[in-house]
Amino acid sequence: MAERDGSHGSAGEVIARLLHLLATEAPGEAFDRLAEAVESGPPTAERDELLVAVGRAGRVRELLDHRKRREKETHALFETARDLASLRDVDEVLEAIVRRARQLLGTDATYLALRDPGAGEVYMRTTLGTVTRAIESVRQPLGSGVGGRIIATGEPFATADYVNDPRLQRDRAVTDAVVEDGIVSMVGVPLRIGDQVVGALFVANRYERAFDRSEVALLSSLADHASVVIENSRLFEHAEATARRLRGANEVLAHQGRALERAGAAHEQLMPLALRRADVGELVEAVAGMLGAVVAAVGVDGRVLASSGEGPLPDDLPAPEPGAVGAHEARPGTWTVPVRAGAESFGHLVLVTGEPPEARLAGPDVRTLERAAQTAALLLLMDRQVSMAEQQVRGELVDDLLADREPDWRAFERRVRRSGGIDLRAPHTVAVVSADGVGRRALLHAAAELAARHGGLATEHAARVVLLLPDTDPAAAARQLPAELGRAVGVPVTAGVAGVARSAREVRDRHREAHRCLRLLLALGRVGEGAGTEDLGVLGLVLDGTSPKQLRTLLAESVAPLERYDEEHHTLLLPTLEGWFATGQNPRAAARLLQVHPNTVYQRLDRIDSVLGHRRWREPDGALTMHVALQLRRVLDHVPVEELLPTTSG
Structure with missing residues (x-):
């Protein structure tokens, strides 16, 4: 052409x-x-x-x-619809929609933003074609920027010049991210679920460009597909959550059903145990088998009485809170329940399920554990009653032995042989204990249980609890009795100990010695300790070989003049002397203890020299004598001299 x-x-x-x-x-x-x-x-x-x-x-x-x-757009929409049916991952489908939007519209970048109802913001869910990371993490308020404007108004929006468009409200951080990524023009459409706008799909270029209606329509079609994906995801998550709740409910019902069956079987097993007076070990073994767990019976002193079940028993067994009623979960997987009869506690049961923390003990199993605690209390109470009856028979013998009037030894020995409950020819350690803040009956019960574990006995005599412990070292008894009985009754326990006695007559003598040690400990302020005469130091040695006359002479020559001087002149010589000895004969330390000036202590010490008429009390021998005299004076405020000394001769 x-x-x-x-x-x-x-x-x-x-x-x-x-x-x-x-x-x-x-x-x-x-x-x-x-x-x-x-x-x-x-x-x-x-x-x-x-x-x-x-x-x-x-x-x-x-x-x-x-x-x-x-045709190309229709094919793309068809492919997107196929993705909805073939792809299972929500992120994969949304990424496919974003990728097709970029391909069909020939843009540099594509974004899908969603609304965060909790924060009232719009955030980027999926991006494609970005060259900087800042824009991928953009969050902006509703109404701000293109995405925020679209979601707030529910209308499409296009701009050929994002930075300079007067219609936009821009967030500074978002604008910086857009500029950093080189974006100039963009168009976006809303994502709708019903009447609610949940997000926006938009495309962008790094040059000025006007978008026609057909491009907006195509983008809207892709946005509709994205909305379907998001709604289906929400419905699927809701359905999954509902299914999980139903599965959980079914598991709970099944668990409850099994627990009810165990509870019925437990009732049938616990009653025969109580009727035939089984011991606590049998009860614990039965409960462990019923509940499929590790079970331990713990005494009031924290000692494990019995345990059973497959698996280890924790070293630090928890105890119920004071005043707790019924079973409770002390920590995940570990339950405790008090074993109590009325106001009296016998200890507690511990159950370790070994299950994960979210697997709680079912209600019927909790009641089984509580019923087992009641049965344990009944068994222990019956054991105690039998033990107390036996202890009472033997206690009457001991009470007669320790009475002020010496028994008829032939008649007494016949009674001992008939009872068959105690052999006083075996070596025994004798202890006399006391505790403030707890009734003697509770202390006697604790002492009886401790004595029974050692094959001995405990009784009450002259308002004090007395223990006879066979084959027991007196020094060990002095250490252990305050600690073990203190844990059992919850208050400090003081113990006077004497031994070893190898006959009824020696038991009688050792009792008086132990009782004297107890009174000395209390008089010296050593509450919560245990001691024999040899543990009282110099004071014990002095009392062991001193007559009342010698004791009175010692006091008359040492502390009595100072005591009279303090009464007549309203001075504090004796308290100063006690403080001086308490601080190792250091005047300045004594001044700090007495809260006076050191010169005051020096003046009072000089006054003591004047009252006594000598300074020998400051020398080693004289200081020892004076220190012992001060301790004796404190003791005699609580114990008469006739009761303090082992004999009344002299």
Whole structure:
């Protein structure tokens, strides 16, 4: 065809050229050049008709182009719908939608933003085509920026120049991220679930560009698919949560059913144990088998009485809170329940399930544990009653033995042989104990249990609790009795100890010695300790070989003059002397203890020299004598001299 020299050739050639351009899907520029060539010819009717033909051919080309684009878009939407059915992961589907939006619209970047109802903000869920990380973590208030505006208004929005568009409210941090990523133009559409706008899908370019309606429509179609994905995800999560709750409820019901069956079986097993007076070990073994757990019975002193079950028993067994009623979970997987009869405690049961913390003990199992504690209390109470009856029979013998009046030894020995409960020919340690803040009956019960564990006995005599412990070292008894009995009754226990006695007569003598040691400990303020005469130091040695006359003479020559002087002159010589000895004969330390000036202590010590008429009391022998005299004076305030000394001769 001749387009040279401004000629366009014949009409047939022009038509042939048009058909060739249409057949080869030539670009619009080719049609424009052909139209220019035709128009350059002489104005004739034929030329005008050819120009109309070229224009119509260009329109056909545009229609074919549009149809091809629509076919491509339809295919993309079909592929997206197929993704909804084939892809199971929500993120995968959303990423596929974002990727197709970028491909179909030919943009540099694509974003999918969602609304955070709790924070009242819009955040990026999925991004594609970004070149910086800042824009991937953008969060902005509703109404701010393109995404915030779309979600707030529910309307599409397009801008050819994001930074300078006066219609936008921009967040500084978001604007910085957009500029850093090089974004200039963008268009977005809302994601809707019903009437609620939950997010926005938008595309962006790094140059100025205007978006036409067809592009907005295509983006809206893709946004509708994304909305379906998000809603389906929400419904699926809700369905999964409901299914989990139903499975949990079924498991709980099944667990409760099994627990009810165990509770019924437990009742059938616990009652026979109580009726045949089984011991605590049998009870613990039965409960461990019923509940499939490790069970331990713990005494009031923290000692494990019995345990059973597969698995280890924790070293630090928890105890119920004071005043606790019923079973409770002391820590995950470990339960405790008090063993109590009325107001009296026998200890507690500990159950270790060995299950994870979220697997709690079922209600029927809790009641089984509580019923087992009641049965344990009944068994222990019956054991105690039997033990107390036996202790009472033997205690009467001991009470007669320890009475002020010496027994008829032949008659007494016959009673001992008939009772068969005690052999006083075996070596025994004798202890006398006391405790403030707890009744003697509770102390006697604790002492009886301790004595029974050692094969001995405990009784009450002269308002004191007395223990006879066979084959027991007196020094060990002095150490252990205050500690063990103190744990059992919950208050400090003081113990006077004497031994070893190998006959009824010696038991009688050792009792008086132990009772004297107890009174000395209390008089010296050593509450909560245990001691024998040899543990009292110099004071014990002095008392062991001193007569009342010698004792009175010692006091008359040492502390009595100072005591009279303090009464007559309202001074504090004796307290100063006690403070001086308590601080190792250090005047300045004594001044700090007495809260006086050191010069005051020096003056009082000089006054003591004057009252006594000598300074020998400051020398080693005299200081020892004075120190012992001060202790004896304190003791005699609580114990009469006739009771203090082992004999009344002299």
